[in-house]
Amino acid sequence: MIDTDVLIVGAGPTGLFCAHQLGIIGLKCEIVDNLDKLGGQCIELYPDKPIYDIPAIPECTGEELTNNLIEQIKPFKFKSHLSDRVQEIKKEKERWTVKTSKGKEFLTTSIIIAGGVGSFEPRKFPTKNCEKFEGKSVLYSIKDKTIFKDKSVVIFGGGDSALDWAIELSKTSKVTLVHRRDEFRGAPASVEKLKELQKEKKLDVLTKFSIKDVKGNETLESIDIKGDDGETKSIKADYVLGFFGLIMQLGPILDWGLNIDKKLIPVNTENFETNKKGIFAIGDICFYPGKLKLILSGFHEGALAARGCFKYSRPNEKYKLEFTTTSKSVKERLGVKE
Amino acid sequence: MAKIKYIEHSGKQHEINVANGLSVMEGAIQNDIPGIDADCGGGMACATCHVYVKEDWFNKLSAKSEGEDDMLDQAYEPSPSSRLSCQITVSDELDGLVVHLPEKQV
Numbered sequence: 332m333i334d335t336d337v338l339i340v341g342a343g344p345t346g347l348f349c350a351h352q353l354g355i356i357g358l359k360c361e362i363v364d365n366l367d368k369l370g371g372q373c374i375e376l377y378p379d380k381p382i383y384d385i386p387a388i389p390e391c392t393g394e395e396l397t398n399n400l401i402e403q404i405k406p407f408k409f410k411s412h413l414s415d416r417v418q419e420i421k422k423e424k425e426r427w428t429v430k431t432s433k434g435k436e437f438l439t440t441s442i443i444i445a446g447g448v449g450s451f452e453p454r455k456f457p458t459k460n461c462e463k464f465e466g467k468s469v470l471y472s473i474k475d476k477t478i479f480k481d482k483s484v485v486i487f488g489g490g491d492s493a494l495d496w497a498i499e500l501s502k503t504s505k506v507t508l509v510h511r512r513d514e515f516r517g518a519p520a521s522v523e524k525l526k527e528l529q530k531e532k533k534l535d536v537l538t539k540f541s542i543k544d545v546k547g548n549e550t551l552e553s554i555d556i557k558g559d560d561g562e563t564k565s566i567k568a569d570y571v572l573g574f575f576g577l578i579m580q581l582g583p584i585l586d587w588g589l590n591i592d593k594k595l596i597p598v599n600t601e602n603f604e605t606n607k608k609g610i611f612a613i614g615d616i617c618f619y620p621g622k623l624k625l626i627l628s629g630f631h632e633g634a635l636a637a638r639g640c641f642k643y644s645r646p647n648e649k650y651k652l653e654f655t656t657t658s659k660s661v662k663e664r665l666g667v668k669e
Numbered sequence: 670m671a672k673i674k675y676i677e678h679s680g681k682q683h684e685i686n687v688a689n690g691l692s693v694m695e696g697a698i699q700n701d702i703p704g705i706d707a708d709c710g711g712g713m714a715c716a717t718c719h720v721y722v723k724e725d726w727f728n729k730l731s732a733k734s735e736g737e738d739d740m741l742d743q744a745y746e747p748s749p750s751s752r753l754s755c756q757i758t759v760s761d762e763l764d765g766l767v768v769h770l771p772e773k774q775v
Contacts, residue, residue, distance in 0.1 A: 376714035448708045454775075457746050489742050511747055516739040541746075559749050576743035578775045579708055580717075624710070 333358045336438040336644040338429055340417050343371020344626050345614030346445035347400040349633030354407030355661055356641055365450035369411060370397035372447055380442035386627055406666040416450055418537040419581050427609060429460055440611060441618035441640040444596065444612040451584050454575035459546045469571045480505045483567050487542060494521040496572060501534040507566055509537045509556055545571065592618065602639030603632050609643055611636040671764040677704050678772045687759045693768060694718040694755035704770035711755040713737065717775060718745035718754040720768040730757055747772055
């Protein structure tokens with residue numbers, strides 16, 4: 332069990348800067364994010380796109396912003412828990428226990444949800460029947476590639492994940508790659524390699540097709556695909572892999588008993604606390620009159636939520652505003668030598 | 670200004686006047702039309718403003734932006750008539766445009 336003052340859910344710019352503010356006022360925090368890296372949407376959706384409305388930074392990319400924020404919180408040595416997702420929470424006396432999908436447990440005084448539009452999860456097949464086989468023969472990621480040896484594998488998608496796995500698995504499995512259009516967005520070298528393998532009949536490629544249905548009783552037997560022109564084909568399949576990129580979903584947070592309105596969590600604007608005592612929400616996920624979905628608003632919200640957490644972690648202390656330019660204790664926390 | 674008809678998956682129709690220069694996505698968001706999420710705010714960094722445009726109108730729209738199809742690969746049930754509504758800029762020529770919204774965006 333990891334004991335902390337604050338658990339931050341979401342490592343986007345808002346979550347990262349909030350961690351900075353917690354560090355400045357001397358609270359401990361831990362950060363959990365479903366992605367395998369820090370930065371949230373900035374790093375996953377638009378690492379190369381320039382942002383022009385960060386105060387005092389005329390222009391920077393999503394990646395630069397993320398790297399600077401990581402640099403800024405370095406002095407506090409906060410731990411982040413990546414590729415993991417908060418699952419369930421329970422109130423224990425005046426504190427919260429939080430379990431993650433990987434089985435980690437936290438005991439925390441406050442929780443700050445900085446979850447953006449939700450956590451990134453793989454987009455799944457729209458076909459209802461796929462659910463029956465999900466995790467067994469319908470997969471959205473690969474943990475152990477040896478299970479596919481000598482099997483028929485149908486891979487869907489046109490990006491790097493789909494291409495890389497089609498190429499890799501074609502060495503040991505019968506691979507069919509299905510994509511909804513003729514062009515592939517994967518790296519040009521992979522597209523070349525794919526065409527080569529197709530010519531050598533090492534794998535099949537079917538374009539302008541999408542999934543229609545999956546068939547099988549206990550185990551998956553075959554899948555039906557439909558073409559743009561209405562043609563239907565049936566392919567024998569032991570495994571179906573879908574690589575359609577990531578979508579954002581609110582996930583288990585929905586079950587925490589928070590007020591939620593149109594995928595947003597209403598908060599007060601004094602400390603960004605939700606309807607649950609000790610649970611705060613900041614950034615794109617929170618809502619209040621006048622809310623702007625801007626990174627700069629997230630920074631402000633994080634600063635105030637941090638002070639809200641201070642009240643719970645240090646109930647007998649009065650919070651005093653200290654400036655980083657002058658405060659000796661703040662400088663100590665930052666590791667700045669005078 | 671163009672009158673644009675947004676048809677929800679349920680069949681419910683919304684006819685809205687959208688100012689030139691806005692995107693079809695912005696027209697929907699500013700008028701609270703359900704069915705277009707636009708999570709990334711128009712940066713062509715997600716696929717949650719996905720719409721279907723029938724052939725007669727599809728061919729009148731400006732060509733897809735570079736990378737638009739790459740994002741559409743990640744949409745819910747994309748088809749050859751799919752577009753990202755953030756990439757369709759409204760002009761007088763689009764008066765009468767009809768877009769169909771998918772069953773869901775995510």
